[in-house]
Amino acid sequence: MQGKTLILGVIGADVHAVGNKILYHAFRQAGFEVVNLGVMVSQEEFIEAAIETAAAAIVVASLYGHGELDCRGMREKCQEAGLADILLYVGGNIVVGKQPFEEVEIRFKDMGFDRVFPPGTLPDAVIDALREDLQP
Amino acid sequence: MSLVLLIDFGSTYTKVTAVDKEAKALLGTAAAYTTVATDINEGLEKALADLRKILPAAVDLESAQRFACSSAAGGLRMVTSGLVPSLTAEAARLASLGAGAKVVKVFSYELTEDDLEEIESLKPDIFLLTGGTDGGNKACILHNAAILSQCQSEFPILLAGNRSCAKECEALLAGREVYRCENVMPKMNQLNIEPVQNKIREIFLHKIIQAKGLSKAKELISGILMPTPAALMAAMELLAKGTACQKGLGDLMAVDLGGATTDVYSMARGLPQGEDTVMKGLQEPYAKRTVEGDIGMRYSAGGILAAAGTDKLAALSGLTPCEVEELVEYVTSHTDVLPGSPGTDARLAALDFALAAAAVETAMTRHAGSLEQIYTPTGPSYIQTGKDLREVGQLVVTGGAIIHNHNTAAIVKQALYSQDCPFSLKPRKVNIFIDRRYILAAMGLLADKDPDCALAIMREELEFHGA
Numbered sequence: 001m002q003g004k005t006l007i008l009g010v011i012g013a014d015v016h017a018v019g020n021k022i023l024y025h026a027f028r029q030a031g032f033e034v035v036n037l038g039v040m041v042s043q044e045e046f047i048e049a050a051i052e053t054a055a056a057a058i059v060v061a062s063l064y065g066h067g068e069l070d071c072r073g074m075r076e077k078c079q080e081a082g083l084a085d086i087l088l089y090v091g092g093n094i095v096v097g098k099q100p101f102e103e104v105e106i107r108f109k110d111m112g113f114d115r116v117f118p119p120g121t122l123p124d125a126v127i128d129a130l131r132e133d134l135q136p
Numbered sequence: 137m138s139l140v141l142l143i144d145f146g147s148t149y150t151k152v153t154a155v156d157k158e159a160k161a162l163l164g165t166a167a168a169y170t171t172v173a174t175d176i177n178e179g180l181e182k183a184l185a186d187l188r189k190i191l192p193a194a195v196d197l198e199s200a201q202r203f204a205c206s207s208a209a210g211g212l213r214m215v216t217s218g219l220v221p222s223l224t225a226e227a228a229r230l231a232s233l234g235a236g237a238k239v240v241k242v243f244s245y246e247l248t249e250d251d252l253e254e255i256e257s258l259k260p261d262i263f264l265l266t267g268g269t270d271g272g273n274k275a276c277i278l279h280n281a282a283i284l285s286q287c288q289s290e291f292p293i294l295l296a297g298n299r300s301c302a303k304e305c306e307a308l309l310a311g312r313e314v315y316r317c318e319n320v321m322p323k324m325n326q327l328n329i330e331p332v333q334n335k336i337r338e339i340f341l342h343k344i345i346q347a348k349g350l351s352k353a354k355e356l357i358s359g360i361l362m363p364t365p366a367a368l369m370a371a372m373e374l375l376a377k378g379t380a381c382q383k384g385l386g387d388l389m390a391v392d393l394g395g396a397t398t399d400v401y402s403m404a405r406g407l408p409q410g411e412d413t414v415m416k417g418l419q420e421p422y423a424k425r426t427v428e429g430d431i432g433m434r435y436s437a438g439g440i441l442a443a444a445g446t447d448k449l450a451a452l453s454g455l456t457p458c459e460v461e462e463l464v465e466y467v468t469s470h471t472d473v474l475p476g477s478p479g480t481d482a483r484l485a486a487l488d489f490a491l492a493a494a495a496v497e498t499a500m501t502r503h504a505g506s507l508e509q510i511y512t513p514t515g516p517s518y519i520q521t522g523k524d525l526r527e528v529g530q531l532v533v534t535g536g537a538i539i540h541n542h543n544t545a546a547i548v549k550q551a552l553y554s555q556d557c558p559f560s561l562k563p564r565k566v567n568i569f570i571d572r573r574y575i576l577a578a579m580g581l582l583a584d585k586d587p588d589c590a591l592a593i594m595r596e597e598l599e600f601h602g603a
């Protein structure tokens with residue numbers, strides 16, 4: 001995975017900053033180049049960063065419950081920007097309250113996310129998934 | 137006496153400024169029309185003759201060291217290209233403007249055959265080719281290098297993109313004059329403009345002066361060191377930061393209101409002020425310059441009208457909307473009627489006030505950063521793009537239109553931070569300094585050689601015009 005670039009950020013009007021920093025360090029430790037856009041990141045910002053850095057994946061976090069609204073249309077925008085095949089992950093507390101995760105996963109996969117992670121996912125699980133998905 | 141002669145070959149005037157370095161004093165200034173078409177030295181000699189008349193007979197101009205800057209023959213015209221408009225394309229634009237260039241076109245994404253035609257007709261002095269962070273996107277800059285390699289006109293190409301493919305770009309451009317330097321945006325949102333700016337200055341010194349027929353002047357003087365706006369930039373930076381022995385004014389802005397364009401400078405970091413404010417986008421340089429090509433008192437009066445609207449100019453001038461439109465048309469076609477010239481009729485003076493106020497306001501608004509308010513479940517938060525200049529306390533004004541106007545304070549007031557547009561991050565309250573004798577470019581040149589002297593003279597000569 002040496003050298004593969006990831007774009008990381010917390011989407012929308014979400015200010016939960018702690019998990020973001022933990023993920024950043026974990027991904028770096030695992031050997032990725034990480035562009036961390038921090039909190040309150042718009043879809044456009046994720047996409048522009050991915051274009052300029054030729055990123056392999058965009059890892060979207062959402063903690064405050066509005067993830068579904070914030071993520072809508074993101075895959076389509078990637079396609080428009082010439083990033084049709086970029087890997088899109090999402091995780092955190094992506095919906096309000098406790099909903100059956102299988103349903104949530106289906107909804108986000110329908111939106112074009114390659115992987116959807118349930119609350120409480122540890123960074124290692126994401127790193128394993130990235131290694132698998134980014135195999136040459 | 138240790139005499140230095142500072143020369144600014146402007147697009148219209150050649151201005152000369154004599155300084156006594158020992159006494160840290162300005163001895164005199166003079167100006168004559170720039171003569172690019174014939175021999176640049178004619179205008180210079182005429183200005184020097186006028187200068188001799190006002191200097192004591194004992195002052196021997198021949199023995200003076202001479203340094204010059206130039207914006208004659210169109211200035212330093214650049215075309216830039218980058219990948220994403222708000223990222224490398226913007227970084228390339230900011231770097232070029234900061235180097236004193238006139239950026240005639242900014243391209244982003246892949247250049248097309250049509251773009252190539254446009255580049256041929258624009259005939260830039262330098263083309264700045266960027267795109268991709270280091271290790272990032274290669275496809276775009278490689279494509280653009282291939283397109284540029286087909287270009288017939290001969291201009292130097294400065295390569296400052298993704299370092300991973302710099303060699304390949306050079307290979308694609310083999311046979312052309314290519315210079316290579318560090319990436320203008322090596323990492324996401326991180327500007328690295330100094331290497332590009334140094335290279336631009338080098339190319340300017342070695343190539344462009346000659347190409348523009350300005351090299352004749354070179355024999356007489358120690359060299360044309362930089363484009364005029366770069367000299368202004370150097371003066372402003374010195375004035376803000378000070379030297380080891382003299383304090384500077386601190387964070388400041390400057391406005392140069394001209395007939396065709398309006399330049400704005402800021403010397404400030406402009407970081408977010410509130411805890412609830414998050415910074416987004418390209419991190420802008422401490423020393424930033426922007427140029428508004430559509431905002432100027434004569435050639436671009438129509439641009440001011442378009443930006444501000446007839447009603448606003450009418451309100452500012454006290455004229456009727458019809459009068460405003462009629463007079464804007466008049467000044468656009470009579471560019472030699474200088475603002476503030478004696479005998480100007482009252483209506484024209486009123487229009488000039490309104491034009492100047494709207495011009496400075498528009499240019500400062502475009503230069504300053506802005507806030508976007510976001511409602512979050514815990515209350516409002518803010519996203520800041522660009523620089524927060526609200527706490528900047530000093531404003532230097534230069535340019536004929538504004539320094540000859542008696543209402544400089546009222547013009548400036550119009551341009552400051554206002555509750556009506558609370559999200560435009562312009563200064564709240566400023567001390568105004570007027571560059572009455574046009575010494576800024578000269579002091580920027582001197583800043584290189586003797587910063588203490590240049591700073592002392594600026595502090596003495598810039599006219600304090602109240603807060």
Ligand code: B12
Nearest residue numbers: 014015016017018019061065090091093096097117512513
């Ligand atoms: C601290 C906190 C805040 C602070 C944030 C301070 C800051 N700047 O960071 C403040 C007070 C500002 C805040 C505000 C709000 N909060 Co809050 N907050 C928390 C709290 C208590 C801890 C968050 C934290 O830092 N955890 C520690 C870090 C390390 O864990 P983490 O963020 O969960 O991240 C880990 C994993 O989730 C995962 N992860 C994170 N991102 C991603 C992404 C991917 C792709 C993957 C795979 C994994 C992953 O890895 C991380 C490291 O292990 C949580 C409750 C909790 N215990 O989790 C609520 C919580 C997140 N907040 C919540 C809410 C509702 C809000 C508010 C809307 C509440 C309000 N009305 O005031 C606002 C929203 C403000 C906004 N605009 O974002 C809810 C969200 C509920 C939901 N999604 O359904 C929570 C879960 C509390 C709750 N149980 O109700 N909050």
